[in-house]
Amino acid sequence: MADIQTIGQFLDTSLIPQHNKEAEKNLRSLENVPGFALKLLQLVASDAPQMSTRLAGALYFKNFIGRNWADEEGNHRLPQDDVVAIKREIIGLMISVPVNLQVQLGEAVSIIAESDFYERWSTLVDELVSRLTPDNTKVNNGVLQVAHAIFKRWRPLFRSDDLFTEINHVLSKFTTPFLQLFQSTDALIKQNQNNQAVLKELFQTLNLIVKLAYDLNCQDLAPAFEESLPSIMGIFHHYLTYTNPLLVTDDDDEAGPLERTKSGICELLQLFAGKYEDAFGELLQNFANSTWTLLTQLGPESKYDILVSKALHFLTAVARSPQHAQNFGSEAVLTQIVEKIMLPNMTLRESDEELFEDDPIEFIRRDLEGSDSETRRRAATDFLRQLLEQFDKNVTDVVSKYINHYLSKYAQSPKDNWRDKDTALYLFTSIAAKGSTERLGVVHTNLHLDVVQFFQTNIAADLVANVDDVHPILKVDAIKYLYTFRSQLTKAQLSDAFPLLAKHLTSSNYVVYTYTAVTIDRLLAMSSEGSPVFTSGDIAPYAKDILAHLFRLIAKGQTPEKIAENEFLMRCIMRVLIVSRESTGALAEFVLKELLKITGEISKNPSNPRFNHYNFESLGAIIKFAGPTAPETLETALYEPLVLGILANDVTEFVPYVFQLLALILEINPSAPLPPRFNDLIPSLLNPALWESRGNIPALVRLLQAYMSRGAQEFIKDPTRLTGVLGIFQKLLASKLTESHGFDLMESVFTHFPIAAIQPYTKDIFIIFLTRLKGSKTELLTQRFVRLFYFLAGTPSIGPDFVVTSIDAVQNGIFGELYGAIVLPGTVKLAKPQDRKIAVAGLTKFVTACEGLATTYHATWVRSVMELLKILEVEPEVPKDDPLAELQSAEIDDVSFGASFVRLNTAKKRAVDMFPEITNARRFVGGAFTKAEDANPRVKEWKNELSEQARALLEQYKA
Numbered sequence: 001m002a003d004i005q006t007i008g009q010f011l012d013t014s015l016i017p018q019h020n021k022e023a024e025k026n027l028r029s030l031e032n033v034p035g036f037a038l039k040l041l042q043l044v045a046s047d048a049p050q051m052s053t054r055l056a057g058a059l060y061f062k063n064f065i066g067r068n069w070a071d072e073e074g075n076h077r078l079p080q081d082d083v084v085a086i087k088r089e090i091i092g093l094m095i096s097v098p099v100n101l102q103v104q105l106g107e108a109v110s111i112i113a114e115s116d117f118y119e120r121w122s123t124l125v126d127e128l129v130s131r132l133t134p135d136n137t138k139v140n141n142g143v144l145q146v147a148h149a150i151f152k153r154w155r156p157l158f159r160s161d162d163l164f165t166e167i168n169h170v171l172s173k174f175t176t177p178f179l180q181l182f183q184s185t186d187a188l189i190k191q192n193q194n195n196q197a198v199l200k201e202l203f204q205t206l207n208l209i210v211k212l213a214y215d216l217n218c219q220d221l222a223p224a225f226e227e228s229l230p231s232i233m234g235i236f237h238h239y240l241t242y243t244n245p246l247l248v249t250d251d252d253d254e255a256g257p258l259e260r261t262k263s264g265i266c267e268l269l270q271l272f273a274g275k276y277e278d279a280f281g282e283l284l285q286n287f288a289n290s291t292w293t294l295l296t297q298l299g300p301e302s303k304y305d306i307l308v309s310k311a312l313h314f315l316t317a318v319a320r321s322p323q324h325a326q327n328f329g330s331e332a333v334l335t336q337i338v339e340k341i342m343l344p345n346m347t348l349r350e351s352d353e354e355l356f357e358d359d360p361i362e363f364i365r366r367d368l369e370g371s372d373s374e375t376r377r378r379a380a381t382d383f384l385r386q387l388l389e390q391f392d393k394n395v396t397d398v399v400s401k402y403i404n405h406y407l408s409k410y411a412q413s414p415k416d417n418w419r420d421k422d423t424a425l426y427l428f429t430s431i432a433a434k435g436s437t438e439r440l441g442v443v444h445t446n447l448h449l450d451v452v453q454f455f456q457t458n459i460a461a462d463l464v465a466n467v468d469d470v471h472p473i474l475k476v477d478a479i480k481y482l483y484t485f486r487s488q489l490t491k492a493q494l495s496d497a498f499p500l501l502a503k504h505l506t507s508s509n510y511v512v513y514t515y516t517a518v519t520i521d522r523l524l525a526m527s528s529e530g531s532p533v534f535t536s537g538d539i540a541p542y543a544k545d546i547l548a549h550l551f552r553l554i555a556k557g558q559t560p561e562k563i564a565e566n567e568f569l570m571r572c573i574m575r576v577l578i579v580s581r582e583s584t585g586a587l588a589e590f591v592l593k594e595l596l597k598i599t600g601e602i603s604k605n606p607s608n609p610r611f612n613h614y615n616f617e618s619l620g621a622i623i624k625f626a627g628p629t630a631p632e633t634l635e636t637a638l639y640e641p642l643v644l645g646i647l648a649n650d651v652t653e654f655v656p657y658v659f660q661l662l663a664l665i666l667e668i669n670p671s672a673p674l675p676p677r678f679n680d681l682i683p684s685l686l687n688p689a690l691w692e693s694r695g696n697i698p699a700l701v702r703l704l705q706a707y708m709s710r711g712a713q714e715f716i717k718d719p720t721r722l723t724g725v726l727g728i729f730q731k732l733l734a735s736k737l738t739e740s741h742g743f744d745l746m747e748s749v750f751t752h753f754p755i756a757a758i759q760p761y762t763k764d765i766f767i768i769f770l771t772r773l774k775g776s777k778t779e780l781l782t783q784r785f786v787r788l789f790y791f792l793a794g795t796p797s798i799g800p801d802f803v804v805t806s807i808d809a810v811q812n813g814i815f816g817e818l819y820g821a822i823v824l825p826g827t828v829k830l831a832k833p834q835d836r837k838i839a840v841a842g843l844t845k846f847v848t849a850c851e852g853l854a855t856t857y858h859a860t861w862v863r864s865v866m867e868l869l870k871i872l873e874v875e876p877e878v879p880k881d882d883p884l885a886e887l888q889s890a891e892i893d894d895v896s897f898g899a900s901f902v903r904l905n906t907a908k909k910r911a912v913d914m915f916p917e918i919t920n921a922r923r924f925v926g927g928a929f930t931k932a933e934d935a936n937p938r939v940k941e942w943k944n945e946l947s948e949q950a951r952a953l954l955e956q957y958k959a
Helices: 004-014 017-030 036-045 051-068 080-096 099-116 124-131 137-154 161-191 196-217 223-227 229-240 257-275 277-297 302-320 322-328 331-346 350-358 360-368 376-390 392-412 418-432 451-464 472-484 491-504 510-525 536-555 567-602 609-629 631-647 652-667 694-717 719-733 739-752 755-774 779-794 800-810 814-827 833-849 858-873 921-935 937-943 948-958
Strands: 433-437 441-445
Touching: 004 017, 004 036, 004 051, 036 051, 036 080, 051 099, 080 099, 080 124, 080 137, 099 137, 124 137, 124 161, 137 161, 137 196, 161 196, 161 223, 161 229, 196 223, 196 229, 196 257, 223 229, 229 257, 229 277, 257 277, 257 302, 277 302, 277 322, 277 331, 302 322, 302 331, 302 376, 322 331, 322 376, 331 376, 331 392, 331 418, 350 360, 350 472, 360 510, 376 392, 376 418, 376 433, 392 418, 418 433, 418 451, 418 472, 441 472, 451 472, 451 491, 472 491, 472 510, 491 510, 491 536, 510 536, 510 567, 536 567, 567 609, 567 631, 609 631, 609 652, 631 652, 652 694, 694 719, 694 739, 719 739, 719 755, 739 755, 739 779, 755 779, 755 800, 755 814, 779 800, 779 814, 779 833, 800 814, 800 833, 814 858, 833 858, 833 921, 858 921, 858 937, 858 948, 921 937, 921 948
Parallel strands: none
Antiparallel strands: 433 441
16 A cells, blocks of 8 residues: 555646646556545645645545445445545544635535435534534634535535435534524624734634525525524624724735625525515515615725625515515616616726736636626626516616717717727617527517617627727627627628628637627527528538638637637537538538647647537538548548547547547448458457546447447457457446446347357346346336347347247246336336337237247237237327436537536437338238238237227228
């Protein structure tokens, strides 16, 4: 076992980018050694290593716990001694370490609690409570940090009996000492109001108390809070309005302890206003008045941004209540709201302009992605729109006066007063947009305003003007207006914008050209009644120019990180290629060369997952649309950069993408033999180490399926390859998380390999299936087995008797038990049309052409026919939580990132109809029965065992 010093050296090395992978490998090699986690904790606790080493250790510990604490069944993966020791040590350790380490260890505690709290860690709350003290703020803060790490998990969860049992367990032990600590902290703050150092620590405690008050009440109002709500809220009100010069910080950018505490109180008030108005209603107006006053006192400095935002969110919640909203409804009050709250928080500040110039990508993300939910502008807009819902005419009239005022100021001196126009446009958008979607932009507008007329009068000129003739922020405003209200403009108006937008891609201003790319992307993504608004013909005249500009802009980056910084440019490339479809062919060589150049650079240090994803989606689009006309050329062009560039260098983040693209390359030329260079890859793909990473599995299975469809002979010639595939299948089937992929693999084995090649292994295959079905059987496992069962029976080269004899080879007579207990009851549960079609094909073969069902298992014949009729006559019940439900065809960029697999939508596997000959299921069944009766008189006799209704249905099918 490595000592703490060795682990520390590995952690230090992991902080050096060029040695990171090697260090990670060394650390991973120690993970299975008992006691490793405790050594990590000891390193984090020790004062001897540098803080960077301790922080790396805390991060590694958190990730180690995430990977290794429990399996998908909830069983501990670590040795029991380690589990017990970690739980025994971690609370005391977390309380004693500095705050930056506490945060990482708190996340680890949260992961452990997710699995073990509270049944397997019932002592935790008692231990936390026992450590609370009347006056030791360092210890108290550690305890509260741990508690918050555990209890904040409740915030996003749906109500359930288990959840409320856990919450009640906590409330019964924690609330009373927690509220006592709240009161003692309040008293200590009053006693130490002139002691700056102590005050700062006490406000850290108070900030954590506010967060925990939210946690404890996030699902339901805690009884102890309800009983003492006026006194508890009295203390919170005191600190909402509290001032102390000792807590005022010199830093204008970073919120201080007082701002953080007040922000937390506003967030808590928002919860109570929205959820517990019955209990909180009488106290609400006092808080609303104080929040209003607070907002009028806060300056424009960035350190107040989150507080202003949270305060506005609370007032928005107040405005949602019809009873309290009336306080805001009069013209006089609305005028005050606009003057004292809206305008100061919507007007562009110096810090916003600095962000525009100095960190443009952050400016764009805040504005576009809702990461500005904590910005003043967004929060003020939300409040204004809530008021608009209640008093649309009044709000429109009041705000319109200010819009006209600012527009006329701009007209007096456009060069000097450009900020006034920016404010006017922001105000107009805030009250004009009443409902929007990601794909279409604003779909409902304020009926008192004409957004098209406003565009023509105030926006179009800025859009048409030369790039340098209008202030860049107003140019962005014009482009953004087009982006926001795109659904309100006609296709002709939008089409006229394409040449203008293509010209704006030549701007030297980062925000201007990025917003242009975003707008082109969103225009091309628009659809109407399920059909795209813009087609390849619409974009063809501009595609080459747009792509050339976008590649030039990306290439300006001098490092892998700078190249990948701006995902909006790459998303626009992806969209142009997707909309261009087959017409991309003319540009394929140029686009492919540029994309591969970018891929080579960003693979040196993958840094922006979204950019990377859109890059690979773009490669997928080229393969999909241009590949079928020149598949060999693409195979040659892509093999080296993808296989030798990414797979050989083990660029972990890109490996699943490469597997998907290689599969697509093989699939676009299905009739050609497997190219030799691809054949050479097979042993590497069957290497068990490659299958250890869960993120690789879906893409690897897809790739192996593509290999089997193009080169089944290459597996049959070398038996080690076939046994390698079967070994992978066994591994996949052993886990709930990968069992579905095991079935995908096995269906391909039976589809592409001759049955004679598989015959020697069939007994082992069914032993694996039956062992899993007997053990931890899941709904997904059962449904996939039933589908495979019928697929084998319905396939002409295999057939139902193969299924009967293969299963009985495992144990004589077991087929009947399996068929009656699992297959037949599971048949009607198949909900997807393709699965039901497979069931019709297989079950029809069983009842019309299976010797096993005619003899040994004839007792199940009538029931089999009845299940077949049910599939044909009864609509499937789609369960609410269908484990087989198709993922919705997601918006192409609606993806999440992490160490897990991310599917490329442009490289999606085409759905294959396994039984294309069945065009009418009832007619197919009728024909099969007619043939069976002609060939075997016994079938006519067996039909007499059916009910009259069942016989009548079969006659209908035959007719």
